[in-house]
Amino acid sequence: MGATPVGWWEVHQDPDPEGDLGYKLIDLDVIPTETNGKSRVLVLPSDEELLREDAFIVADEDSICDLETMV
Secondary structure, eight states: OOOOOOOOGGGSSSSOOOTTTTOOOOOOEEOOOOOOOOEEEEEESGGGGGGOOOOOOOGGGGGGGGGGGOO
């Protein structure tokens, strides 16, 4: 099921990621690292089948939060 294209004014203020936006939630592994003295995290899909050369994120540690705890 994919998202139906609509104008921004028609989207719920707090949209459902799957139903309204067409996102599929997946489990991610967050691995702390240090590069040149800076703390960073490497974010990878937990499912190895989803892991490919460009399927990762490197971010500052402060940029990462658990969305389930923010509700």
